[in-house]
Amino acid sequence: MRMLLIHSDYLEYEVKDRALKNPEPISEEQKKGRLDEVLAVFMSVEKADETNPDEVVEKAVIEIKDVASQVKADRIFVYPFAHLSSELAKPDVALKVLQRIEERLRQEGFEVKRAPFGYYKAFRLSCKGHPLAELSRTIVPSG
Numbered sequence: 142m143r144m145l146l147i148h149s150d151y152l153e154y155e156v157k158d159r160a161l162k163n164p165e166p167i168s169e170e171q172k173k174g175r176l177d178e179v180l181a182v183f184m185s186v187e188k189a190d191e192t193n194p195d196e197v198v199e200k201a202v203i204e205i206k207d208v209a210s211q212v213k214a215d216r217i218f219v220y221p222f223a224h225l226s227s228e229l230a231k232p233d234v235a236l237k238v239l240q241r242i243e244e245r246l247r248q249e250g251f252e253v254k255r256a257p258f259g260y261y262k263a264f265r266l267s268c269k270g271h272p273l274a275e276l277s278r279t280i281v282p283s284g
């Protein structure tokens with residue numbers, strides 16, 4: 142899994158068209174979303190992650206918690222992003238991994254939003270620009 146973490150004043154998105162034949166079903170209210178004072182985490186789930194998705198979820202949560210505590214962010218935006226890797230996992234595996242990460246971060250006490258999976262989306266982001274505001278992490282299953 143590849144992650145790009147951007148500490149932001151806000152991230153907002155608006156769903157445009159479907160990018161997959163069967164995108165994640167979403168409600169009307171999920172077509173737009175915004176969080177202020179947020180750690181935006183753009184994530185590409187990779188083929189290699191399919192060997193042990195549960196382990197990748199746990200490692201991703203540890204990494205995200207670590208960065209969130211460094212930048213003192215208590216809101217996280219989980220953002221599916223297919224452009225950080227050329228070896229993408231299948232959509233059904235990727236969606237499950239991202240849903241699980243969202244769930245685990247909420248269990249850890251964060252306020253969490255996840256942008257809809259399988260859609261082209263317009264988004265605006267305001268990066269804070271401090272030294273830790275732009276970070277990337279790569280996670281691989283140990284198996």
Ligand SMILES: Nc1ncnc2c1ncn2[C@@H]1O[C@H](COS(=O)(=O)NC(=O)[C@@H](N)CO)[C@@H](O)[C@H]1O
Nearest residue numbers: 160185186221222223229230232235258259260
């Ligand atoms: N492995 C993945 N990791 C993260 N997001 C993914 C992944 N696979 C699909 N998605 C989601 O599905 C959307 C489309 O994925 S895609 O790989 O770009 N596929 C396409 O664009 C297809 N139209 C042609 O393959 C992405 O914007 C993202 O929302």
